[in-house]
Amino acid sequence: MSFNDKVVIVTGGSSGIGAAIAIKFSSLGAKITIVGRNEQKLHAVAKKCENPLILIADVTKENDMKKIVNDTVKHFGKLDILVNNAGIARNTSILNENAMADYDQVMATNIRSCVYLTHLSAPHIIKTKGNIINISSIAALKVLSKQAFTYNASKAALDHFTRSVASELASYGVRVNVVSPGPVRTDFIENLGLDKAQQEAAFDHMRKMTALDRVSDPEEIADLVLFLASDKAKGITGATFVSDNGSMVIAD
Known part of the structure; x- marks a missing residue:
């Protein structure tokens, strides 16, 4: 696969799955915008990429999200691929007095940021007939923890948002898909x-x-993301791809 001259935004790119995605895209010729909050980690990832644009930003802040898209298009001249990878988790009981604060924080990061970045990016991606890949989780499909309702709900919402937007943007030649990892060795x-x-x-x-x-290692998820972003997957949109080492088929 080659991504020569393709412009890619990767959120949550300072470590783990996001870092692996950014590095692999760059190794195959893409021009990369790496987004994250940890400056030190971002620069460490940037050293493994070819002339990336580094943006220290918080995807829960609207001005930061505008900056991500605007600076990328200004710097590289276009946008081909958006990878919504940034995400957080909170172990929270529905009975916890802080349940709603945790819920709001997780939903702002895991779903609202994806919606807003897609809203901002879509006009540019329509021009290039590019695609969008959202990083979800098998937690959208199966309850993995009794005290993870915030995370589970956010990822389930992300999956259906993806299908909805895939339906709308297909007429413009834009594909939108989901990758749902199981356990991956990251700093999560x-x-x-x-x-x-x-x-x-x-x-x-x-x-x-x-x-x-x-x-799994993060690079395995990155391989799947790059396949979906490539012309090899030109007939795939609105789909959820699970990479979970068989977590979903374990009998209770």
Whole structure:
């Protein structure tokens, strides 16, 4: 596959799946905008890419989202591919007194930002007949934790938003798809505040919950994203692609 001269925005690009996606796109000739909040991590990823545009931004802020799209088009002259990857999780009981605050924060990051960035990006992507890929989770399809209603709901909403927008934008030649990972070894668990021992215990638990007895590396998800963004997937839109090591087929 080649993405020579294609312009790609990757949110949540400072680590994990987002970083792997940005690096792989760049290695295949794409011009990359890497978006994240952690400046140090962003610059570390940027060193592995070819002349990327680095944008320190918060996808829950409308002015930051406008800046992401406007600066990309101004810098590179167009936009071909949007990868909505930024996301957060909160372990929150519906009985928790902070339940609604956690819900609002997760929904703002995991779904509202995707909606708004798609709204801002779509006119540019229509011009290039590009595509949009949203990074969801198998949590949209299966309840993985009793205290993750905020995350589960946000990802389920993202999946159906994707199908809805795919239906609308198909007439313009624009494809929109979802990638839903299962367990992936990223800093997502670390960001929940767990120490090293707790993180390893969590990944070990995730591994045991898969049919293939393994946890994916971010590069595996990036490979799937690049396939969907390429002409090899020109007949695919409104689809959800699960890469979960068989988590969904484990019998209870």
